[in-house]
Amino acid sequence: xxxxxxxxxxxxxxxxxxxxxxxxxxxxAAHGLNRATWFILLALDEAVHPTQxxxxxxxxxxxxxxxxxxxNLEDAGxxxxxxxxxxxxxQCIELTDEGRAAFxxxxxxxxxxxxxxxxxxxxxxTAALLGALDTxxxxxxxxxxxxxxPRA
Amino acid sequence: xxxxxxxxxxxxxxxxxxxxxxxxxxxxAAHGLNRATWFILLALDEAVHPTQxxxxxxxxxxxxxxxxxxxNLEDAGxxxxxxxxxxxxxQCIELTDEGRAAFxxxxxxxxxxxxxxxxxxxxxxTAALLGALDTxxxxxxxxxxxxxxPRA
DNA sequence: TATTGTTATACTCTATAACTATA
DNA sequence: TATAGTTATAGAGTATAACAATA
Numbered sequence: 001x002x003x004x005x006x007x008x009x010x011x012x013x014x015x016x017x018x019x020x021x022x023x024x025x026x027x028x029a030a031h032g033l034n035r036a037t038w039f040i041l042l043a044l045d046e047a048v049h050p051t052q053x054x055x056x057x058x059x060x061x062x063x064x065x066x067x068x069x070x071x072n073l074e075d076a077g078x079x080x081x082x083x084x085x086x087x088x089x090x091q092c093i094e095l096t097d098e099g100r101a102a103f104x105x106x107x108x109x110x111x112x113x114x115x116x117x118x119x120x121x122x123x124x125x126t127a128a129l130l131g132a133l134d135t136x137x138x139x140x141x142x143x144x145x146x147x148x149x150p151r152a
Numbered sequence: 153x154x155x156x157x158x159x160x161x162x163x164x165x166x167x168x169x170x171x172x173x174x175x176x177x178x179x180x181a182a183h184g185l186n187r188a189t190w191f192i193l194l195a196l197d198e199a200v201h202p203t204q205x206x207x208x209x210x211x212x213x214x215x216x217x218x219x220x221x222x223x224n225l226e227d228a229g230x231x232x233x234x235x236x237x238x239x240x241x242x243q244c245i246e247l248t249d250e251g252r253a254a255f256x257x258x259x260x261x262x263x264x265x266x267x268x269x270x271x272x273x274x275x276x277x278t279a280a281l282l283g284a285l286d287t288x289x290x291x292x293x294x295x296x297x298x299x300x301x302p303r304a
Numbered sequence: 305t306a307t308t309g310t311t312a313t314a315c316t317c318t319a320t321a322a323c324t325a326t327a
Numbered sequence: 328t329a330t331a332g333t334t335a336t337a338g339a340g341t342a343t344a345a346c347a348a349t350a
Binding site for chain 2: 008142
């Protein structure tokens with residue numbers, strides 16, 4: 001068949017995301033985290049006392065998968081869980097002091113990573129890229145799917 | 153901490169790639185393929201009688217992982233392997249008639265998918281997006297990594 | 305009955321190491 | 328010795344289903 005012609009956008013999208021995220025995850029790994037646990041910490045940072053279910057929705061994974069990752073974070077001493085006294089079904093996840101310190105360190109690295117991307121693109125191309133990505137997300141998103149994080 | 157400020161580019165990149173690829177893989181699944189096996193068929197289409205090792209390099213997976221996927225493709229009747237008579241260590245992978253037909257069908261769907269992306273973006277934004285992705289890939293690629301396909 | 309979260313289990317993709325067979 | 332590929336095994340991330348505790 002010898003498929004020739006313009007390279008599909010999806011190919012470039014896939015390759016770039018892969019290349020960029022391999023570097024990003026290398027950084028996370030140096031802090032003992034992976035993509036999922038980093039997204040969980042971000043979700044914790046953006047909500048006040050979220051339930052595990054809310055965090056799972058924000059991250060885009062199942063409750064069972066979240067339990068798995070939260071256990072790892074807890075074993076690492078970065079988060080602490082307590083049952084909500086007003087509704088003892090609910091687990092309240094909070095960063096420990098150590099977790100807050102780790103978050104701050106990783107957040108610094110993540111911001112530096114973002115600055116590197118913006119610097120190499122320049123402000124106009126950065127804006128164009130973000131606009132294009134947003135257009136594609138709107139076009140292909142399914143209602144009811146949250147998901148910033150899936151298996152890739 | 154309440155991290156506020158501009159959304160990181162990586163977040164958008166990740167989310168868009170996820171949303172787009174979930175739809176793409178839904179299409180592939182309707183044809184009985186997944187991302188890895190589709191990339192393998194693409195690699196077969198672009199080279200003449202490649203060895204398995206060459207295909208693995210092109211796809212960006214290990215030899216052992218390739219064996220795994222090729223076995224699935226063979227079980228599905230889409231490819232056929234023969235030992236190279238000139239060097240019996242080498243497996244030559246070829247599409248079967250059924251494989252060629254499946255490839256053509258999926259390729260049509262993949263092109264339609266690409267047209268949909270280009271249509272919603274428009275020609276200028278498409279070009280800008282591809283340029284930005286290329287810039288990022290160049291910035292973050294590591295020499296010696298082939299990789300169009302990894303786990304994401 | 306409904307909801308929150310956990311456990312048990314399993315599946316998929318991936319890799320490394322050890323191996324076979326060929327060269 | 329070196330190379331192409333396979334097998335055996337394991338690990339990471341994910342999910343579904345069944346469950347316990349609580350409401």
